[in-house]
Amino acid sequence: MKNERTNHAELLNWVKAMAELCTPDRIVWCDGSESEKKRLEQEAVGTGELVELNQEKMPGCFYHRTAVNDVARTEHLTYICTSKQEDAGPTNNWMAPEEAYEKARQLFKGAMKGRTMYVIPFSMGPIGSVFSKIGVELTDSIYVVLNMRIMTRMGTAVLEALGSKGEFTKCLHSKADLDIYRRLILHFPEDNTIWSVGSGYGGNVLLGKKCLALRIASYLGMKEGWMAEHMLILGIEKPNGEIQYVAGAFPSACGKTNLAMLVPPEGLKHKGYRIWTVGDDIAWMRIGKDGRLWAINPENGFFGVLPGTGPATNPLAMETIKENTIFTNVALCPDGTVWWEGKDDNPPAEAIDWKGDKWQPGMKDKDGKPVLAAHPNSRFTAPISQCPSFNPKIHESTEGVPISAIIFGGRRAGLVPLVYESFNWRHGVFVGSQIASERTAAQFGKQGEVRLDPMAMLPFCGYNMGDYFKHWLEMGKRMKSQPKVFRVNWFRRDQNGKFLWPGFGDNLRVLEWILDRSNGKVDAVETPIGYIPKPNSLDLTGLNLNPETLKELFDIDPGEWMPTFLAEEEFLAQFGSKLPQELREDLEDREKRFQAVLKNKH
Ligand code: GTP
Ligand code: SPV
Numbered sequence: 001m002k003n004e005r006t007n008h009a010e011l012l013n014w015v016k017a018m019a020e021l022c023t024p025d026r027i028v029w030c031d032g033s034e035s036e037k038k039r040l041e042q043e044a045v046g047t048g049e050l051v052e053l054n055q056e057k058m059p060g061c062f063y064h065r066t067a068v069n070d071v072a073r074t075e076h077l078t079y080i081c082t083s084k085q086e087d088a089g090p091t092n093n094w095m096a097p098e099e100a101y102e103k104a105r106q107l108f109k110g111a112m113k114g115r116t117m118y119v120i121p122f123s124m125g126p127i128g129s130v131f132s133k134i135g136v137e138l139t140d141s142i143y144v145v146l147n148m149r150i151m152t153r154m155g156t157a158v159l160e161a162l163g164s165k166g167e168f169t170k171c172l173h174s175k176a177d178l179d180i181y182r183r184l185i186l187h188f189p190e191d192n193t194i195w196s197v198g199s200g201y202g203g204n205v206l207l208g209k210k211c212l213a214l215r216i217a218s219y220l221g222m223k224e225g226w227m228a229e230h231m232l233i234l235g236i237e238k239p240n241g242e243i244q245y246v247a248g249a250f251p252s253a254c255g256k257t258n259l260a261m262l263v264p265p266e267g268l269k270h271k272g273y274r275i276w277t278v279g280d281d282i283a284w285m286r287i288g289k290d291g292r293l294w295a296i297n298p299e300n301g302f303f304g305v306l307p308g309t310g311p312a313t314n315p316l317a318m319e320t321i322k323e324n325t326i327f328t329n330v331a332l333c334p335d336g337t338v339w340w341e342g343k344d345d346n347p348p349a350e351a352i353d354w355k356g357d358k359w360q361p362g363m364k365d366k367d368g369k370p371v372l373a374a375h376p377n378s379r380f381t382a383p384i385s386q387c388p389s390f391n392p393k394i395h396e397s398t399e400g401v402p403i404s405a406i407i408f409g410g411r412r413a414g415l416v417p418l419v420y421e422s423f424n425w426r427h428g429v430f431v432g433s434q435i436a437s438e439r440t441a442a443q444f445g446k447q448g449e450v451r452l453d454p455m456a457m458l459p460f461c462g463y464n465m466g467d468y469f470k471h472w473l474e475m476g477k478r479m480k481s482q483p484k485v486f487r488v489n490w491f492r493r494d495q496n497g498k499f500l501w502p503g504f505g506d507n508l509r510v511l512e513w514i515l516d517r518s519n520g521k522v523d524a525v526e527t528p529i530g531y532i533p534k535p536n537s538l539d540l541t542g543l544n545l546n547p548e549t550l551k552e553l554f555d556i557d558p559g560e561w562m563p564t565f566l567a568e569e570e571f572l573a574q575f576g577s578k579l580p581q582e583l584r585e586d587l588e589d590r591e592k593r594f595q596a597v598l599k600n601k602h
């Protein structure tokens with residue numbers, strides 16, 4: 001196969017072989033240019049794959065609806081295909097590589113007939129950084145090309161960086177017939193390969209994101225001595241110009257984008273903080289020459305949740321999505337704009353909902369439940385450069401940023417206090433392993449189903465999670481100074497189901513304490529789970545939080561905690577001999593600390 005763009009023989013042979021399998025009518029190599037973007041947009045509008053939105057009100061914006069059964073990641077169809085099942089571990093679906101390739105080959109066979117195969121060279125991370133990894137995605141979806149163009153560094157410059165021998169992740173995607181019964185998301189870490197067929201939903205098809213930047217990258221990180229995590233990164237700048245960085249892992253739809261785009265609350269405005277949004281979903285972290293942990297955001301855009309995003313909750317996201325944004329699975333208004341629940345209090349009098357049906361406010365389905373205009377997992381795709389708190393110097397830095405603190409979070413109506421600090425790195429790994437979250441569509445006032453999601457990586461760890469815990473422990477041992485590790489919970493509720501903590505911008509009050517602790521500036525109170533702030537340590541200026549609420553936010557009730565231990569022990573027991581001894585001991589130590597509290601009470 002001759003090609004004027006690259007002389008990378010392995011790449012050319014692979015593209016040729018995949019084209020023989022999928023039999024597209026045409027192959028187009030994407031260069032990432034503006035003219036290519038315009039051409040693809042117009043073509044997609046022509047076929048109905050995209051709808052052009054009101055260009056006066058929303059310049060450069062487009063609208064897309066996925067198939068009704070293709071609106072979220074399908075974890076039950078997602079596999080880690082390693083030669084040994086043990087290497088995928090008990091929390092991943094596993095298939096033997098030969099069987100997986102064979103099954104998928106049947107689905108890919110002829111799937112691109114009548115379509116174009118696009119070749120997308122992309123880089124996760126700044127081109128040329130030690131952190132960065134190159135991938136090439138083959139796809140028959142223009143929607144995927146246009147999304148990858150926003151989410152990654154994409155085009156000719158990447159092929160140049162790849163040269164004639166560079167390593168890359170082979171990513172093959174076809175929508176095929178978008179049939180959920182003929183859908184597979186397969187990862188072959190040993191071959192640095194991803195095959196995804198039968199879906200058109202972001203997390204399943206933007207293969208640079210969860211598939212490469214988390215599943216494949218976490219495997220590479222374990223082999224090469226670095227970490228790929230489901231984490232936001234934000235910088236907190238003090239008036240003296242000093243910036244400290246925090247990385248945070250929260251399960252899907254639990255507040256990473258919102259925390260990354262935090263706006264300081266009125267009561268703290270006089271302190272003159274400035275927040276920099278480094279990343280909202282993925283962090284790649286390495287130990288620097290100075291022995292500290294350094295991180296980059298390998299992405300170039302946001303694929304963020306829309307419902308609940310409005311001027312009151314996330315004004316910076318609203319600024320970010322004013323132009324050049326792709327809106328997926330929201331409602332389409334007659335004037336060519338879009339609407340979703342939580343955008344504002346002015347739903348359109350009529351619209352087309354995410355399923356493509358006529359919609360009016362107040363509509364009920366046959367069971368009397370409100371019909372949603374937008375799917376709860378509807379999303380925006382927007383360039384990170386459009387975020388008002390974006391900092392190009394940080395974003396393009398090939399060294400990344402030093403991480404002062406790591407925070408773990410989740411949605412918990414009870415149990416977990418607003419914030420606590422682990423005793424040390426090793427205990428922080430144990431605390432991360434306890435992360436659990438309610439199902440994100442939990443009903444108001446009613447506690448949702450809780451699932452354990454260690455480090456928010458349960459659906460994204462590309463290898464045995466027992467080895468993953470070990471890797472975390474070993475990384476800590478290799479660091480000269482380790483970030484302090486905290487757990488937070490913005491979602492604690494009172495008996496009436498009302499959030500106890502205002503959240504959003506006010507979360508800066510908690511981050512302030514986290515940095516003070518990391519800088520050794522404040523004392524704390526020791527509890528059986530870790531350190532919590534001393535009374536008056538949190539700056540609550542302007543909040544009017546009543547003392548009872550504050551007490552409730554920090555309540556650590558053994559009667560609530562101890563019954564949760566069994567589920568955690570059972571979860572960790574799955575890993576058998578792969579479970580690091582340290583975590584076993586930490587389970588026992590925690591139990592003992594709680595027993596001591598009970599003894600003192602009686
Ligand atoms: P993924 O993109 O799925 O990985 O999710 P994410 O972790 O980035 O979640 P995101 O920030 O988009 O938040 C999801 C939902 O949580 C939105 O509806 C937010 O409005 C809500 N949310 C975020 N932060 C807070 C908070 O501090 N308090 C409360 N009550 N809700 C929040
Ligand atoms: C998540 O589900 O955690 C996301 C969205 O960030 S997706 O990219 O679809 O996985």
Ligand code: MN
Binds near residue numbers: 230252253281
């Ligand atoms: Mn995510």
